[in-house]
Amino acid sequence: MEPKWLEWAKQLQSIAQAGLTYSKDIYDLERFELIRKISIDILSQHTDVDQEMIKHLFANETGYATPKVDIRGVVFKDHKILMVKENTDGGWSLPGGWGDIGLSPSEVVVKEVKEESGFDVKAVKLIAILDKKYHPHPPSPYHVYKIFILCEIIGGQAKKGIETSAVDFFAEDELPQISNERITESQIQLAFKHLYHPQEPVTFD
Template sequence: MQLKWLEWAKQIQAISQAGLAYSKDIYDLERFEQLRSLSIEIMQQYTEVEESQIRTLFAGETGYQTPKVDVRGVIFDEDRILLVRERLDGAWALPGGWADIGLSAKEVVVKEVKEEAGLEVMPLRLLGILDKKFHAHPPSPFHVYKIFIRCEVLGGQAEAGMETTAVGYFAEDELPPLSTERNTAEQIKALFDMKNNPGHEILFD
């Protein structure tokens, strides 16, 4: 779901961040700083989040702004998919999280599944790269690419971690309340379709 004010704020923030990183003229730098302040003001007006928090989370990066990357592990046990219950919202999601600097997507998914579900896995296949803006996620201040990777369990024990409160396998028609910030019912359904149709093309939008 895209809100025009949110899209405008993100675009203004990206322009200002790049300008502050690469401009040398002091007058241009001043104008780009004004743009950054404007993007923060828009976010504050519509979200009621404190200005200091917006500046830290939304407008605190430097250099050329690029999309964030969210990596999710897809693990099946016959006709059931592994989900974890998120501590933050009490809803369920594929194990995963933000990509870490210095780690490949494969290394990230291994790390995240271990931390959130207690399982040691081997990445097998890239299932999809999706742009969050095309899907029914709640509005986000960030532009996000979501990577889904099929994994095989090698060991470990299914158990919750610091960011999760439960781990379970669920059939396609018995999904629990999903954390739509992280994944949607349509995305889960598409992953089941790929499992049932091995020749299915990689999800890509």
């Protein structure tokens, strides 16, 4: 579970964003701007990120606040799972990234797997939709839904991408150092569960 201060900061940000979008009264707009500033101050006090960066990353959206969507490709070969090494932290993750406007989840996962690993795949099955805050990731300013899609290799070859420095397949009992910001060991175990039990229903929350 995420820390309470982070939950409060995100709730304040959501309230402020909605208020700034729909309110017309000038005094209410000032109040919602103050609420947004408080949410930024909370994050600034509990992280090493300065306020301007937090404002740019966390408090710059408009409209009704909704979760961001992170889409990950689950690809197996010879009972090993495809993973890519992230340039940012040196940890290994499942290929994937933020959902793109104009693309469906299956289109995003095909694109991301190609860009990060070099393999051409087709999306086969949705295996999980998880709320990031209920899993052992580091604290994040965003409320994130993680979508895991089982894919099948149809071509290509292992090739690192702009954001990745290595590509490899790993057995369940021989996993590398994981990029916990993006993926957790329990989520990889969940992926293997769907490999061993194809009739397993979609996992959610």
